[in-house]
Amino acid sequence: MTKYKRKAQPSVAFYNNPENRAIIYQIVALAAIFLFTYFVLNNMFINIEKRGINTGFDFLGNEAGFGILQTLIPYDESNTHGRVFLVGLLNTLLVSGISIFFATVIGLLIGIGRLSKNFMISKLSMIYIETFRNIPILLQILFWYNVVLASLPSPRQSLSYLDSVFFNNRGLYIPKPVLEGGFITVIIAFVLAIIAVLYLNKWSKRRHDETGEDFPIVLTSTAIIIGAPTLVFFISGMPASLDYPALKGFNFKGGITFIPELLALAFALSIYTATYIAEAVRAGIEAVPKGQKEAANALGLKDYIILKKVILPQALRVIIPPVINQYLNLTKNSSLATAIGYPELVTVFAGTSLNQVGQAIEIILMTMAVYLIISIVISLIMNYFNAKTRIKER
């Protein structure tokens, strides 16, 4: 198309060429935005300095001096505010990642269930969607947190399973695997299993293309990936042990702890976001022309094969863009954690650190930048995925 235009108007001035003009306007607009931002920030910092308020990012190297309930990396009170930032960021990513996974699974199931011919399943799905979509997420977080807390017993009266899994108002405690030297063989087995599965995948695809015969690839792959490392684990004499949680003093010690703040937040975020994903899934499936399903039916394909091989691949292109938005929303909503004290970025960094050092502008800028970057990364990944699933016109 562009080539055509160039040929049609060969002798216009440089600045009158619509293509050049578009670029020039964009550069001017961008420059104006930069200028405005620079002006606002500069003005702000001069004002702040005048009022005797500390500025700059030096505080990141200062000792934080406060404890954090849950950290994915080693942290203690003598670490710096920079470390606090990292701890908070990782906790944000943890709760977002967990919630995105569960929201997707629940959303997919409910979305498909909504279209089920079974009256009960479709109505229950509808009730689920309408209930959880229409209650503000903050209320849901508070509700789950308070329900979880209020209904659970104290550590001394924990609910327990086989004396190794405990559930009480301080969290869910499970045994923690402690790896020993020989465990490397298990990891090697796991890697080999993955490579084997990849090859198997290729082979079954080729066979399918050549002979049209199906191979139970999902089942076999799962068996290999789980089976091989397990076998090696037992052959090499079980080079790992479990660290069981045990009640000591006030609380349980040892094992892995899932704090109730994390459970409640992940629960609320997953359930809430799943309603939107379910609606996107439903819209996507309904967008596939009815004839496609009828044609597949006429070929005598089974229902789940129709869903898997005919409907979903076409529905995905409609589903993915709104789902990207939901992932972004979920990540941003995780900052509501501050209401229940889950130690993510906004709670520990834009909360406690901010109050200790009082440098609101720097801290808020850093926090905003984090959410901006997370959003951009998620949308880049999903756009790539979207491009892959788009109809390929040949």
Added chain:
Amino acid sequence: MKLLKSVSLGLAALTLAATVSSADTLEDTKKSGYLSCGLNTGLPGFASPDSSGVWKGIDVDACRAVAAAIFADPSKVKYAHLNAKERFTALQSGEIDMLARNTTWTATRDTSLGLTFAAVNYYDGQGFLISKKIGVNSAKELDGATVCIQAGTTTELNLTDYFKANKMEYKPITYDTSAQTIEGFETGRCDVLTSDASQLYGLRTTLKDPDSAKVLPEIISKEPLGTVVRQGDDKWFKIVRWTHIAMLNAEELGITSKNVDEMLKSPNPSIKRFLGETGKFGEYLGLDNKWAYNIIKYVGNYGEVFDRNVGKDSPLKIERGLNKLWKDGGIQYGAPIR
């Protein structure tokens, strides 16, 4: 690019000029007709609404006293209810003119935030609230405990220091408001609630069964709670500081909200100076010469304020302790007005 930079710098300078020109808080306050004062979002004894929705407390009275000194009317205050995270930004940005929000006077806050502490209206210290059924009688037995804390307070730092010094471990749970903190304590999320001792007594009264919890005897820190103003407006700073001093002096001279009118006839020269019958101390502050009279008439002296909000006439019944006047063995000491 050089041109762009100089243009933007010029614009910045213009805006700066516009904001700095209005640094006279007293003038601004008089012009707007009310004092804008930052309070807690709700803390019994310091700032909390009573049954008819009127905010009461020792911090509320600190605001009202300054309003009385300026306007001879303690109701000319607009309250901003701030959580711990918001308080300093609200003051720095000019949203409020003074902060009376049980805020601990520390070196960092006094020197690096562009703020100045004007007076200490309550000498406090950090303590622990614990459920009686746990059977702990001293903070030294708290190794391994889970602790509920309110976010963004000096409390978090003191707690760390105390547990480190005593070689103990703890798990912190940090909530945004004191209401969430007490809820976490009540549902059993944590074993201990830590905060300034005065707050603990106040929060205890909000429990469903106040008798099920007790405050441990250890006080692990110094918490001088005070009123705060922006740095760089000395005139305003002095008004807020001397309002507190006036309330201390009134108690020392025996002037109360009830007898202040009779005291006008007192022959005692100190009282005469205090009430503005002689001297020009109000005018020196940029206020009416009857500024101190107005404070006492409409709000009361320090002892009255203490007793009705947190002391013997309140549900909290906190001992005055350190907050007694210097002549009664406390450390509240009002510089002389002369």
